[in-house]
Amino acid sequence: MKMHGSRGVVQITSEIRLIIKDNPFIIPHLCCFMRLLFYLSGEHPLLAEAEVRALFETYEQPWKTLFFDHQVAIYEVDFFPELSRLSMTHQVLNLDFSLEKKTFRVRVKRILSDVNSLQLEKKIADDLQKEYGGLPVDLETPEQKVYCIVQKGKEFVGRTVMDFPYMYEERKPQYRPYFHPSSLHPRIARALVNLGRCKKEVLDPFCGTGGILIEAGLMGLTVKGLDISEEMVTGTKQNLEHFGITDYQIFQGDAGNIESYFSEVDAVVTDLPYGRASRIVSSGNDLYFEAFQSIREITKRACIVCPHPYNFESQDFTVKERFVLRVHKSLNRYIYVLS
Missing domain, CATH: 3.30.2130.30 (VC0802-like)
Structure with a gap:
């Protein structure tokens, strides 16, 4: 051509x-x-x-x-x-x-x-x-x-x-007031928000330090978050305000019971914790199963990053697209775009 x-x-x-x-x-x-x-x-x-x-x-x-x-x-x-x-x-x-x-x-x-x-x-x-x-x-x-x-x-x-000037380096996790090494690169976080077809608002029920919510907020979306860790919730609020984002609702809570905090949202975009960061629900049961059921109750659209492949059809989701994101030699993340 x-x-x-x-x-x-x-x-x-x-x-x-x-x-x-x-x-x-x-x-x-x-x-x-x-x-x-x-x-x-x-x-x-x-x-x-x-x-x-x-x-x-x-x-x-x-x-x-x-x-x-x-x-x-x-x-x-x-x-x-x-x-x-x-x-x-x-x-x-x-x-x-x-x-x-x-x-x-x-x-x-x-x-x-x-x-x-x-x-x-x-x-x-x-x-x-x-x-x-x-x-x-x-x-x-x-x-x-x-x-x-x-x-x-x-x-x-x-x-x-x-x-598109490359301005993501200044928003990398190590330059935020509250830092945790598990946070996604801001460029990937923003892409996830877009893959989630978010037009007005986005919810991250495992918000961690707020990396996904920062990118959504900078795009003018209303951001909502949930995390079982009080420290993470406080850190997310600090990070959002550091970047001038004030239109947010962040709660400490159980990802297996999201509907108690948010009855309905435009879309869910989240990066599931893994390894030492994987305590995300209080019960200790199948934490992913409970969380995905709760997500299904409040939205029709989601973009979810998993540390391993997951059968979302068993949760009554339709998998629109799936991508494998290589983090390093021994670690992949699996991106699911769901409806």
Whole structure:
């Protein structure tokens, strides 16, 4: 597949599979929609692509998947501002772009490709100059950014419509007022909230130090939490307030009896404790069974991270998607998107 010039004309070869995902928001013809390319994280591309689709569904955007391979996913969809919630996407490019009489810059990103970036940047810039009649170039602070991704020898050229500065390091667990080493990386925590299709609020019944709730709160969602440890509850409140999040309800309580604290929620997103941190209900019985039953009572949507595989169908859940997140050599976490 090669995108030529500023119009992003697509040439689809036999090497490319045109994938149309089965989803409730597809419409037969999307002729008025643009083709957006999402340059995905290379660390977990399947999870990153699922996060994009989850936001389409959350905000009821009709969409069609045109192409997905490794770090490049292309959809026929309208642009909407809530895409700013994405945590596992580097850039969003409009393949059907045009340029204005303003400054511009061309950059090339190589992914599993051997290409001379400088030569390709010059060629694309020259082509655009010919088409638009001498646009001014600004390599430092351009008003328009043209980006070319070369992945496995295929070129994708588009105009950047959304960029995602990497700001997660400052929110890592060790930089919060209350620290516990078991907390998820904030980028993964945010992706889980998006996978949970959370639009207004989110509940974490094993909130720990509040890592998931911090990311949800920073996205403007109402956050609710529960933890059996009084120390964790206090620490979660400290961490939320540290990041300016005040719209929260956090209680000390039993995850096997969530409905006593929250009768109904938009969605549940949680990372189950494991090892020494796994005391999460007071009874000592099958703590996961009790907690999952309670979650089923209060919501129809959930994204749950487990320390080992779990049969959620036995709890009357439907497993929409499942991912394996490798933590280190001897530890995996299993992400379930449930309805």
